[in-house]
Amino acid sequence: MPPKPPVQPRDISPLLQMLRNALLGRQHTLAIRSPASQAVRPRSQPEPVLPEGSLHKLSANYYHTRDARRDQTPPLLLVENTGAALLAAKKSKKEKKAKKEKAAADAAVAAEETVAAEGTALAQSAVPRPGQPYVWDGRTGV
Template structure:
């Protein structure tokens, strides 16, 4: 008994309609010369990539050396992973409540916070002798001098 092999036709990829293909070949002719000087007209080159024309990208499994780095749980990167240090959000109001609820000393009524608080500025006095001519005689700046530190 003879075995008949069927020849499988190549896969038909989706492409432009024949009229569109004709227009592309007509309007988008790429002109080039071969190295021997022969003039060649390349028609429209389809830039689409199809799965059956592309080689597989399967990589071989890595060859790891035996030792402590073979297991992820014993790797030192396991301890440095930032995802394990995430905690629920902390309420900012808890620190303020602790400061206000603490017993206040009569001598030290001012509570100083351990970090700088926005809104407290640098006290400075304007010295017009060191300024340029544009700002030295400016009436609006002269008016603002009353807010300078004394």
């Protein structure tokens, strides 16, 4: 088998290359950077020597063990509050709620009796009303 010719970087046909160079007035430089053209360039610094990490080997390095979304766990229960104190707290909350409801009902009954005794005109005047609106654009006759 004959030896393969070296791989040329991608470019247009030779006829179009001559036309392009004539129109540009200079030799066109390709922007494609192939590994073959980069291999002849000297390197200004040596390759880095990095320490091997926990994920440097491919064996037993499964994606599901590195997935950050699977690292999340439910919150840990530090103190479990089950006992007499919890039941007492629930009972006291229910008692407070019942007292508030009873006080609100008594206040509503007292307000209704006051309105009926004093008349509707007095009750309507006791309702707070907003003041005059502020006319910021100078209109008249609001």
